[in-house]
Structure formats: structure tokens, C-alpha cells
Amino acid sequence: MGSLNFIGASVKRKEDYRFLTGGGQYTDDVAPERATYAVFVRSPHAHARIRKVDTAKAAKAAGVLAVYTGEDVAKAGINGLPCGWLITDVNGQPMKEPPYPVLAQGKARYVGDRVAVVIAETYNQAKDAAEQVEVDYEVLPAVTDTASARKKGAPAVHDIAPDNTCYVWALGDKAKVDEAFKAAAHVTKLEFVNNRLIPNAIEPRSAIGAYSRADDSYTLYVASQNPHVERLLMTAFVLGLPEHKVRVVAPDVGGGFGSKIYLYGEDVVVTWASKQLNRPVKWTAERVESFMSDAHGRDHVTTAELALDKDGKFLAMRVHTTANLGAYLSTFASCIPTILYATLLAGQYTTPQIYCEVTAVFTNTAPVDAYRGAGRPEATYVVERLVETAARETKIDPAEIRRRNFIRSFPYQTPVALLYDTGNYEATLDAAMKLGDVAGFAKRKEEAAKRGRLRGLGYSCYIEACGIAPSNVAGALGARAGLFEAGEVRVHPTGKVTVFTGSHSHGQGHETTFAQVVASRLGIPVEDVDIVHGDTSKILFGMGTYGSRSLAVGGTAIVKAVDKVIAKGKKIAAHLMEAAEADVEFADGVFKVSGTDKQVPFAQIALTAYVPHNYPLDKLEPGLNENAFYDPTNFTFPAGSYVCEVEVDPDTGKTTIESFVAVDDFGKVINPMIVAGQVHGGLTQGIGQALLEGCRYDPETGQLVTGTMSDYCLPRAGDVPSFKLDTRETPCTHNPLGVKGCGEAGAIGAPAALMNAITDAVGVRDVPMPATAETVWRALASKKAA
Amino acid sequence: MPVKVSMTVNGKPVAAEVEERTLLVTFIRENLRLTGTHVGCDTAQCGACTIHMNGNAVKACNMLAMQAEGADILTIEGVAAADGTLHPMQEAFREHHALQCGFCTPGMVMSAIDLVKRHPKPTEAVVRAELDGNFCRCTGYHNIVKAILDAAPKVAAMR
Amino acid sequence: MYAFNYQKAKSVADAAAALAKNPDAKALAGGQSLIAAMKLRLAAPAAVVDLGGVAELRGIKSDGKNLVVGAMTRHSEVVFSDDVRKAIPALAHLAGEIGDRMVRNMGTLGGSIAHNDPAADYPAAVLGLGATVETNKRKIAADDFFKGLYETALEPGELITSVSFPVPKRAGYVKFKQPASRFALVGVFVADTGSGVRVAVTGAGPCVFRVPEMEKALASKFAPESVANIRIPDKGLNSDIHASAEYRAHLVTVMAKRAVQAALG
Ligand SMILES: Cc1cc2nc3c(=O)[nH]c(=O)nc-3n(C[C@H](O)[C@H](O)[C@H](O)COP(=O)(O)OP(=O)(O)OC[C@H]3O[C@@H](n4cnc5c(N)ncnc54)[C@H](O)[C@@H]3O)c2cc1C
Numbered sequence A: 001m002g003s004l005n006f007i008g009a010s011v012k013r014k015e016d017y018r019f020l021t022g023g024g025q026y027t028d029d030v031a032p033e034r035a036t037y038a039v040f041v042r043s044p045h046a047h048a049r050i051r052k053v054d055t056a057k058a059a060k061a062a063g064v065l066a067v068y069t070g071e072d073v074a075k076a077g078i079n080g081l082p083c084g085w086l087i088t089d090v091n092g093q094p095m096k097e098p099p100y101p102v103l104a105q106g107k108a109r110y111v112g113d114r115v116a117v118v119i120a121e122t123y124n125q126a127k128d129a130a131e132q133v134e135v136d137y138e139v140l141p142a143v144t145d146t147a148s149a150r151k152k153g154a155p156a157v158h159d160i161a162p163d164n165t166c167y168v169w170a171l172g173d174k175a176k177v178d179e180a181f182k183a184a185a186h187v188t189k190l191e192f193v194n195n196r197l198i199p200n201a202i203e204p205r206s207a208i209g210a211y212s213r214a215d216d217s218y219t220l221y222v223a224s225q226n227p228h229v230e231r232l233l234m235t236a237f238v239l240g241l242p243e244h245k246v247r248v249v250a251p252d253v254g255g256g257f258g259s260k261i262y263l264y265g266e267d268v269v270v271t272w273a274s275k276q277l278n279r280p281v282k283w284t285a286e287r288v289e290s291f292m293s294d295a296h297g298r299d300h301v302t303t304a305e306l307a308l309d310k311d312g313k314f315l316a317m318r319v320h321t322t323a324n325l326g327a328y329l330s331t332f333a334s335c336i337p338t339i340l341y342a343t344l345l346a347g348q349y350t351t352p353q354i355y356c357e358v359t360a361v362f363t364n365t366a367p368v369d370a371y372r373g374a375g376r377p378e379a380t381y382v383v384e385r386l387v388e389t390a391a392r393e394t395k396i397d398p399a400e401i402r403r404r405n406f407i408r409s410f411p412y413q414t415p416v417a418l419l420y421d422t423g424n425y426e427a428t429l430d431a432a433m434k435l436g437d438v439a440g441f442a443k444r445k446e447e448a449a450k451r452g453r454l455r456g457l458g459y460s461c462y463i464e465a466c467g468i469a470p471s472n473v474a475g476a477l478g479a480r481a482g483l484f485e486a487g488e489v490r491v492h493p494t495g496k497v498t499v500f501t502g503s504h505s506h507g508q509g510h511e512t513t514f515a516q517v518v519a520s521r522l523g524i525p526v527e528d529v530d531i532v533h534g535d536t537s538k539i540l541f542g543m544g545t546y547g548s549r550s551l552a553v554g555g556t557a558i559v560k561a562v563d564k565v566i567a568k569g570k571k572i573a574a575h576l577m578e579a580a581e582a583d584v585e586f587a588d589g590v591f592k593v594s595g596t597d598k599q600v601p602f603a604q605i606a607l608t609a610y611v612p613h614n615y616p617l618d619k620l621e622p623g624l625n626e627n628a629f630y631d632p633t634n635f636t637f638p639a640g641s642y643v644c645e646v647e648v649d650p651d652t653g654k655t656t657i658e659s660f661v662a663v664d665d666f667g668k669v670i671n672p673m674i675v676a677g678q679v680h681g682g683l684t685q686g687i688g689q690a691l692l693e694g695c696r697y698d699p700e701t702g703q704l705v706t707g708t709m710s711d712y713c714l715p716r717a718g719d720v721p722s723f724k725l726d727t728r729e730t731p732c733t734h735n736p737l738g739v740k741g742c743g744e745a746g747a748i749g750a751p752a753a754l755m756n757a758i759t760d761a762v763g764v765r766d767v768p769m770p771a772t773a774e775t776v777w778r779a780l781a782s783k784k785a786a
Numbered sequence B: 001m002p003v004k005v006s007m008t009v010n011g012k013p014v015a016a017e018v019e020e021r022t023l024l025v026t027f028i029r030e031n032l033r034l035t036g037t038h039v040g041c042d043t044a045q046c047g048a049c050t051i052h053m054n055g056n057a058v059k060a061c062n063m064l065a066m067q068a069e070g071a072d073i074l075t076i077e078g079v080a081a082a083d084g085t086l087h088p089m090q091e092a093f094r095e096h097h098a099l100q101c102g103f104c105t106p107g108m109v110m111s112a113i114d115l116v117k118r119h120p121k122p123t124e125a126v127v128r129a130e131l132d133g134n135f136c137r138c139t140g141y142h143n144i145v146k147a148i149l150d151a152a153p154k155v156a157a158m159r
Numbered sequence C: 001m002y003a004f005n006y007q008k009a010k011s012v013a014d015a016a017a018a019l020a021k022n023p024d025a026k027a028l029a030g031g032q033s034l035i036a037a038m039k040l041r042l043a044a045p046a047a048v049v050d051l052g053g054v055a056e057l058r059g060i061k062s063d064g065k066n067l068v069v070g071a072m073t074r075h076s077e078v079v080f081s082d083d084v085r086k087a088i089p090a091l092a093h094l095a096g097e098i099g100d101r102m103v104r105n106m107g108t109l110g111g112s113i114a115h116n117d118p119a120a121d122y123p124a125a126v127l128g129l130g131a132t133v134e135t136n137k138r139k140i141a142a143d144d145f146f147k148g149l150y151e152t153a154l155e156p157g158e159l160i161t162s163v164s165f166p167v168p169k170r171a172g173y174v175k176f177k178q179p180a181s182r183f184a185l186v187g188v189f190v191a192d193t194g195s196g197v198r199v200a201v202t203g204a205g206p207c208v209f210r211v212p213e214m215e216k217a218l219a220s221k222f223a224p225e226s227v228a229n230i231r232i233p234d235k236g237l238n239s240d241i242h243a244s245a246e247y248r249a250h251l252v253t254v255m256a257k258r259a260v261q262a263a264l265g
């Protein structure tokens, strides 16, 4: 029975059959009877006073059932969308929290801001009628650019923040850092933009609200990464509904990458409207709406400096960042460029002093929030671009300079609040250099030069904090929610198991990985375990999936519940075998009395629990169903080393990735196949950021210029290479599985590796992201000119 | 004005009255309730809606249902054998973990089957180039490419 | 998409009659441009006349001197046509560079040149080869066909029936793709026709155009270095988020060089 250990096995995914045969059930596939269709009227202006919304014509159009405006929702007492994290600024003041109405009131603040909604019998009717809603806009000057939001005379997005500043926040000891800089033998300084990204999960957002008069309850189907959080925020803060009367279902979800964490106005409107109309209301975003209205990511303007001594040891780091929050504070917007960013600036290094100051600004752009990596890619970019540039400037080999500064003893307390529990950075760097044949690079470069190509190599040694988070720590930092996870293990009388988890799977393969964990622990086949997620009516509670937390936090909750099942099983087994409970052992699916050959298989214990004829009913409840909540005691710290090799065509400036090596330390790996898939996807999004993707607003009009897939460049198969992966393992010390999380690593580590390779190939200090062909061609030209 | 449209879908004749402006993908999803064919964009780029019309892969979101009048349509629901056995391309996707959220997957599989029909012995470069019309935001394409390369000879052997 | 009337034409005459009857009607070929525009509500024809069932508009014929491609011939048919590959391999290659496989399975030659997108590929071949566009009313020389941004010599209701490409001695097409849309940021078609050299550029300007200076240089010596130092002026070239006019001008030279190289095989 030893074969029933699936930890570390590439078990094929349980969910695949339905997806491969068209059997997936995504929100838009749900077709309630008597459904109506909602189309949102969105602001065509970046900034405009709404003088009047005339709905008369639209209301009379064919098939139209209702038209609602900002005034209507205000009258109905619907509150604005809340922000889940309070940041306190350097002066001890709370951040500015302007209202974020579900339908714009008084003013529209970005192109795509929801101004009204039209609900009709058919989608086409709603769409046609939406054009008949007449909005009288007084167009105002707009500010979209991060760097200029605080300039004198910039238009104010919100009256309560006349200088467009939400907060100025800082971490670290400024005086000590300044002092260290004075003593430095060398200072490396870089200024760059961390380009704004649009998430583009291939499934557009979608929501269906359905009210039932029979029991005064609501069901919301929604493409969400965390249905319980969605419900909590919507009922308690926005609609004021009794939480137990609202069921939120996030069925199959076609990718999220952060963009489906948040509570959006559309979700609220369809839920509320379903009661007004007493019919289900369905809305699915068109892709142009996704571009305009999904929360965007990144968008930092940063000045960063690294101080080194004469031996290349890092003495201090000083970082100033302006972060764009967009027009409103999205659900977790405020903590991304602060808590999830500045705390990662130590990277893998012993830099003793770090100071980071972040100014967060409002602009007339879509709200900005967590996008795959969320703060950590920005931090890694700062650290790893600085380190590589410092190495080049001090003529120390870039791998060597890293080695001189690696943290080597754990636990390690960084100067930016985190306590790394474990790691082995040298091991991943060594492995990556071997796998990438760094030794042979010079030869390849020479050979490329013969073909007229410029070859370059770049490293990135990233670290991330995952498994968010100890709730009390998060709370102390301003979180307005707990960050634990919940799980329930229901053993059926036949010994088959259904697991309910608060984590949500939208591509991560939880139905398989979690089943492997449970099956291994119970010593039963993986087929005997089913995972249920994404429905508040089935799952006890959940904080959802983001920040690579599902296995580390959600998985641990399940393990705890499994252990309770086993503990109870031992009691039952002790009774059946007439042994002392202390003598009962459980291994490989069998309860045994130690030192004897007496044993009972798991399934028999299950049956006994439900058919409790021979059962200690006086001491033990029947049944075998346990749940557990798990609140982590620390973050987890996945880390790794990436080596990227590129070639640049000097005639066109076009970059091709010749080799991309990623060696990650995710702690214990449950399913290597799934983990590799997560890395591939993350790398590709990171490569997208570095080479292809960049959200652009027109600086004059505030129009979203990259508003379709023909203008915003998503990576295609031909844009990326086959990746070379490996892993090293230092198990996480504070969760029973020893796991750290793998969902974001690629997106975090890749951009710096790629940009380090491109700058190496071209021979310049910096090239802005995305490094389009023209950008690189210009960098080459400016180098020639110099 | 509603018009009548009829075609064969996954081997079965179907017909309905639709608005003229009905897209083929809307007809498939809404009228036939075959929701495996997905919609991921409005500019005919993502490929989530890929189906076969008369044996050729096309984007069902970028054509009218009326353009498929009388045509033979195959959607993802019609790819596996009647007993549920996966097509070798589907099997290869599962074997190589070529899908994550599954949203791009039906279009990807339909496109991949067409790809290996056109290029029975594709190289990695050909596969990557020929996947131009299909976006996947999850997998980074690595395993999709592997799956297609692996499935190509098996699909060829089917014929 | 706005509502419209749909009609399926049985013949060219039938289609022409339907289009003549309604000035707000549009011919529908593969729909890869038209439907896409209608979905975004950028185009709103009152009626759509579907050419999909008109057999006489389809097919490829070659007599060794000319290659005649029917207006409704799909891009993918051109890619895989033995006749095209034999007569003008550069044309098959160009068709294979259009959009993606699914788009190529629907999109047509007639639709592409009637639409005359400034970044479309076919116009470069039609102009570069000095082809003749045949309509239900007349024959139009390539040099007279492409008039400007989305503008052609076609009169309202006039239908392209086929395009006749003279078979060149050698020809090459190289495209630098706009990374997001995959249309041509710059595409250059070079043809050595025997009676002279033609160089046609797409993507760079508001409409496909020829580069006489390059043609002259190549006529005296058909080699990449002949165009290596010919730089077209930036003025009047497209400039957008994807590329500046300056960069496009630069790419014209680079792509022309590579197209000559491709023609030389
Ligand atoms: C995702 C995507 C990517 C693309 N990439 C490229 C690319 O890289 N390069 C490129 O060149 N193109 C590209 N295209 C456009 C594609 O090639 C279209 O097929 C082509 O531009 C139009 O051809 P169609 O047959 O689809 O015409 P339709 O869309 O049906 O019609 C286009 C226009 O032509 C008119 N028309 C059609 N046929 C005739 C006729 N016989 N006589 C007179 N008028 C007629 C129509 O009335 C309409 O105004 C792309 C399209 C998509 C959706």
C-alpha cells in the first residue's frame, strides 16, 4: 500500500476531461430561465462632469426592462465599493478613501467608468438601447500619467485629494540609509517605469444575479477567485443584505491572475437589479470592456539606488516610487505598492539598510490592483536590475556579486520587516548556471556575432513572500480582513471522500493537487477524493486564491481537517480492535495496533462511523466529517534563479529569446507537472511584460489607446521559447506540507532576467519595458551616437 | 427580420430562426446550448471560438450563422468518440498538461487538429507559428506545443 | 452589431443587382474585416450581400504567363495551391503571412484588396507584381487601383471578380509584423518582372506605394546591397503607438533588402 503516496507524482489532472470535451461550466455558460441581459453605458471620457443622464429614449426601446443610473443606485442606498486595506501615511494619517460608486455619480473618472446600465430581454436589445442613453458630459481635463499626477495644476481626480495623492508611505530607516550611502565606494542609480499591464484572462468577467422571491434570497454566479470575500464585501459593505441570504457561486473560471479577486460594480448591479426585476440579470464583458474596466496592474515610476563597498558588498538601498492607483481604490489596491512591494526589497541579499518611500496617486485611468505577482515583480525588478547594473559598473561578474551578498543563514530578519524561514539561493543559482550553460555563453556570443546578431545574458534571483498571511500581522499592517483558509473533509460511509476548500481553482489544478494531498495522507486512491470549491452554499468559508497561497494556506487547512479525521478514526479503530487509542497507528490507509497484526482498513472505519452498531456512542459522535481553519504563522518565501539569453537583430531591434532557464525553490512539490505548468505561464506573463505588453493612455485625451488585442500585445506561442526548468527544495518550516507556492514566481522573476539580457546584448544601462523592436533599435542608435 | 438557418453540427442536422445579425458562435452557444465553444474577444484574435466548418478551422465569432448555412460544423463537443474516448489530440493535451483554466482549450484543440491536418509532421517552429490565432494566458504554450508535436503522428495515423 | 438585411447571392449578376438596388448594402466575402468592423459597430451596412455561394468567383488558374485568382479564393487556398507555389512562390508565402490559419480559411483576395487596409499584405503583391484587377465592369491596373487609406478605384456596387498576376522572373515578400495585430508594420514586395523591377511597400504609409528609387537601383543590379543605402523619407508615413514614421522608414530599407534576398532564394 506504500504506492498510495502521491506526493511528488505528476498525477494527470482530474479536471481535464470536462475542459477538453467542452464540458466546463463558466459563468457565461450558465443560462437561467427567464434571464435578462445587462449592458453598461461607459464613459467615453477620461474625466467629465455628468450634467444629466437622459434614459427616456432607452427606456422605451424594444425589449428594455430597466435603465438605472448613478442616481438610482444612490437612491436605493447602495454604498460604494470598499477597499480592504488601510494604509497609514508617513504623517500618521489614514489614506484618502474617495467613494467608489457602483455607477458613477456626478463625475466619470476614467474611460470605461460605469455611468448607467440597460437591462433588456435580449443582449442585442440591451446593446442597441444602451446607445440611446443620452449622457450630457462636461469634459474636464484629465491626468493619466503616473509621473505627472502630482504636478502643480494637474486636474484633481477627487476633491478629497486635491494633489491626487492617496498616501505617502515609507518603510525603513531613512537616516541610516542616507548615512550608508555617504560611506559607499560605489553607488548605482537607475530610474525606470514598471509598465502598466492589463491582465486579460481569456475568459472575460461575467456575472449573473438571480433573486428568488420564494425565500428572499439571491444567487450570484460570478467569475471570481474568491466567492466568500465577494459575498462578504457585497453584503456587509455595499448592499447591506443578510449574508446568509446570498449565495455566491464561482463556477469554472477561465483564469484570473488577480483581476477576478475584486468586487466590481457590475457584480453588485446585477445582484441588486435581479430583485428589482424579479428576474435573473446576466452580464458578460466584451473584451473591450475587459481592457477598459478590469483592474490593471503595475504602473510604477521608480528611482532606485544601491550603495556598495569596494568589494561589491551591498551597504544600502534607497527607493522612491510613485504608484498609480487609477481612478478609484480597488479592493486591495492600497497594499500592493506598499506591503507587497517594499517588504521584498531585500531580495536574496544581506543588504543591511533599506529605505523605500511610496507615493500613491489617483489618475483618470482604470483602477490598478494586484496582477500576477502584485508588488513583488516590481520589487524584484528594482533589486535585480540594480544588482546586475552594479555588477557591470564595478566589473564584478553578475553571478559573483550575487554570491557575495546572498543570505546564507536562516531564519533571517530583513531590514524590511520579513523573516525568511529558509532558503538556499546558491543552490538555485548554481543549478541555473549549469542548466543554462553559462560557461559556454562567450562562445555562443561569438558565434552569434558572426551571424550579425547581438547576444546577451541576464540573471534574475528573485524572492517572493507568499501564502498571505498571518492574519494578525496583516491586520497590524492595515488589512481589514483575516487571511486564513478553511477546509472540510467529508468521509462518506464507503470511505470515499469529498473535500470542500475555500481556495478557488481557476487553472491551478486544485482538484488534482489537493486530492493527491488528501489521498496520500489517507492512503486511498486519488480517484476516491473529489474537491469542491467555489460555492458559498457548499463551502464553510474561504478567503480565496491569490498570492500563491492555495496550497500553503488552503492545503494546510485541509491537512488539518484530514488529521482530525484520522484522529477520530483512531478512536473508532481502538474500539473495534479493542486496543488502547495510544496503541493505534495509521499508515498507508490502515489502522493498526502497534506490535500486533491487528488492523482495520480506512473504509471500514468510515462505514463504522456511519453504521455505528459496534461503536463507542457514549464517547464519540457518529459520522466522519471534519473541518479546520488554518491561519499561517509566517509568509512562505519561494525563491529562485533565472537565466535568460537573447539575441537582438541590430537591423530591426527585434529581440528573440534563445534560452530561458528557471530554477525555483518552492519547498516541497506535490505535483511537478502542475508546478512546471504554473512556472511556464508565469514566465510567459513576465516575458510579456518585458517584451510586448504595455498599457497606454493618450496623455492629452486620456483615451485608452491599447484597448483591443490588436493594440495591446499578448504573448503568442511564437513569442516565447520552450523553457528549461528545474527545482531545488528547502521545505517551508512552518506548514506541515513544507510547501511555499508557485503561482507567481515566473511573472516575478522573468522581467528582470530578460531586461538584464537585453541591456547586456545592446550594451546600454537601461532599456524601457516593453522592449519593443523600435525601443531596442533606438537604444542601439543612441549607443552608436554616444 | 428573423431568418431560418440550418446546418449540420457534430453530425446532427439543426435549424433555427435567428436574427440576421446572429454570429455563428452565438448560434452554437445560445441556440444549440453547446457552450464548449467560447468567446474571449471581439476582434477575432483569441481563437477561443475556433470550430471546424467543412473540415477547416474558422473563428465562429467572426462570421454570421448565415454564412454557415448548409455547412458541416464540428465543435469541441463532437471531437471525442461517441463512447467518450478522447481524440488523440485531446489525450495529448491531458497527457502533457496543455491546459490550465481550460477556457482557451476547446479552441486550442480545434485549431491543433486543423494544424496537424495541414502540417502532418510539424516542427516546433511550425507549431508555434501556426498557433498565431490562439491565445492562452495560462500555460505559456510550452505544454501545448509539446502536446501537438506528440499528437501529430497519432492524428495522422487515424486517417 | 446593428441589425441589417441578409441576402445570399447566387451569381455575380445577382450580387451586383442587389448592391445596385441598395446603396447602403455591402458585399460580404470572408467577413474577416467586415464582420469584425460590424461587431465593433464601426460599420453599419443596411444590408449584406453574401458572396459565399458564388462559385464563379472562386478558383486559381495558371497559364504560365499569368496566374488568375478568383476574388472569393480564400487565403489558405492560395497558400497551398500548387499552381501558385510553382508560378509565384512569393505570393503563396505572402498569403501564409496573413493573420492566422483560421482567418486565412475565411478571408479572401477580393475582400482584402477591396478593403485596402493600409497594413494589409495582398495590396503589396498586387501592386508589386503589377497585377490587373478584374471587376464585373472592367479591368483596372494595379497602379490605378489603390487610391488611399481604405480607398480603391472601385465604384459603388462594383465587384472584384478576379486578379490576374503576371508571373515574374523572381519575387520576394518580407513582412515585419506589428506584434499585436500581426498586420504589416512594414511589408515589402519586390518583383523582377523581366521588363523591370517593382517594389511595393505596405504598412508604412496610408496606402500601399512603390519606391521608384529602389526599383531603378535594382533594375541595374538585382542584389540586396543595391537598396541597402536607399532610405525613403519619413514624411507622410504612419506614426502610431506601434512605430514612429522614422522607424517605419528605416524598416522599409531593411525589409526591401531582405525581400531581394528572398527573391534570390
Ligand atoms: C485576426 C485577424 C488578423 C488579420 N491579419 C491580417 C494580416 O496580417 N494581413 C492582412 O492583409 N489581412 C489581415 N486580416 C484581414 C483579412 O485578410 C481579411 O480577410 C481581409 O482583409 C478581407 O477579406 P474578407 O474576404 O474577409 O472580406 P470581407 O471582410 O468580407 O470584406 C471586406 C470589404 O471588402 C468588400 N468586398 C469583399 N469582397 C468584395 C468583392 N469581391 N468586390 C468588391 N468588394 C468586396 C466588402 O464589402 C467589405 O467592404 C486579418 C483579419 C483578422 C480578423
Ligand code: FES
Binding pocket: B038, B039, B040, B041, B042, B043, B044, B045, B046, B047, B048, B049, B050, B059, B060, B061, B062
Ligand atoms: S472569440 Fe473568436 S477569436 Fe476571440
Ligand code: FES
Binding pocket: A202, A254, A255, A507, B098, B099, B100, B101, B102, B103, B104, B105, B135, B136, B137, B138, B139
Ligand atoms: S488554459 Fe487558461 S487560457 Fe489557456
